[in-house]
Amino acid sequence: MKTLDPLAGISAFLAVAETSSFSRAADRLAMSRPTVSAQVQELERRMGVRLLQRTTRSVALTEAGEAYYQALSGVLPQIREAERAATSFQQEAIGRIRVSAPPDLGSDHLAPLVAEFLKLNPGISIDLDLSMDAVNLVEEKFDLAIRGTISIEPNVVTRQIGASPIQVCATPDYVQRHGRPERPEDLARHACLHFARLRWGRVWHFSRKDEKVRVPVVPRFECNEGRSLLSAALAGAGVALLPGFVVGPAVRAGRLAVLLEDWAIATIPIHAVYPANRHIAAKVKTFVGFLADRLGRHPDILAE
Template sequence: MDRFAELSAFVRTVERGSQTAAARDLGVTPAMVGRYVQSLEDRLGTRLLHRTTQRQSLTEAGMAFYPRALAVLEQLEAAEQVAAAGQAEPRGVLRVNGPMAFGVRHLAAAVAAFCELHPQLSVDLALNDRVVDLVEEGFDVALRIGRLADSSLVARRLAACRVLACAAPAYLARHGTPRRPEDLRGHNCLIYAYARHGRVRVFHGPHGAVELRLSGSITANSGEALLAAALAGHGIVIEPTFIVGEALREGRLVRLLPDWRFEELALHAVYPSARHLSPKVRSFVDFLVARFRDPPPWERDLE
């Protein structure tokens, strides 16, 4: 059994006068307290407590052992307090994972600003578009966009991510501007390979929803690659505003189907557990909440 739990059960039983009272303090059952004390006695090869249905008292061995056990627990608590005080300021290495396009356009600058605030901290930033296993791969926190799969991870919402259909003026001049989702059947649509819905898109409009299977000459696993193709006038792209927002503001892309919308995505920070959350993770997530609060930077100045 856990030696720390054994010592805690013994010391608390002595202090509180019974295993029942000790169990209430420790948040376990009286039977569990009894098992811990019995395990301790078995390991030491001696009885520490005289126990009857009415009362308990320390044996001679118990009287000798109790102050030493209490000192061990007090030293452990003091060590934990020192460690906690040392972690009040974020320090060490923070391992962060995020999507490639979002990481390049927005997360990297946020990480740099965070490091400026906390000079005792360094960040190991890994960008890719696959869903990483935070625990197995050793990440402290990851940023994820879209619907989250059920898991044991804690998720904190950072911001909304709208998805828009758009194209370059040159493409629209050659091929015309679609007015309804059904018009996209006659257009070259640029497809994101990792989309959860594949080539099928659902358009929500003033008179209900329209579901379409899109087709086009380019499929890519990079939103930035599709953006480059759209800017070159090759087709219509359906992307989050954190990718296309700058080009829309500058007029290099034109928004299409303004009366129709897609399912809104959300940006989340996810991390393994909220219990005993380290100061570096807590501070980083709080920083991102403030930096990307609605409306996030990629949405500002869009219609």
């Protein structure tokens, strides 16, 4: 049997040299004796020199074999240490995690959780990149993305770690000046603050029991980032359609009023997305599990 792996041949040679026996070398390496013999023969063939002198009763190093053994005697421990260092990233929660997340979720929610996570896991560092763009995880070398909307793409694994209901909100002052909408259709006469990346486009969807209503909107203000729309809503510019994780604190503080409360809108799933790989690093698994636990306790996010 020939092998293309020179390290396999080296391991076999060193084992035979140290035990003076193909059988004992095979036992040490958990291989069959013919496999060990074949690997040593392939190593000798590739090098063009005989390393072992074989007789029916013994195995001894040739002069070339002795020189080769002395040169290699420190190699295997280094290789094993290198393997241990590499596999530790798979088995232990250590290393750096590159994470992509949207700004409206990242700044207010993920950043404080990252700080808590780092205290609990001193062997991990995190690089958090805040962007509305759906990054290519493999090409841009991200370990993980947290996304509020999901676009199916090849070679990724997704895990839902939470969800946040969408709400229609405006300031109490705006409602006093312009009236409270009683039905979704009433929004046509209101100044609508629209999230530009809404997957339905400029149409707001509502449902109540078996009734479904689609409301086309002509935005008074349109933006691709939730916190900017929140600022506009808090300034009294109009009615905003935003997820609970953006408007929740302002609602609880009385700065925003929830409108059309008896109508259901959508719920935004929050996903952890990472490259498809059977060997997900322990650091990523640990971080995703932590986020799912903490986000599940958040008042504006439903548990996974």
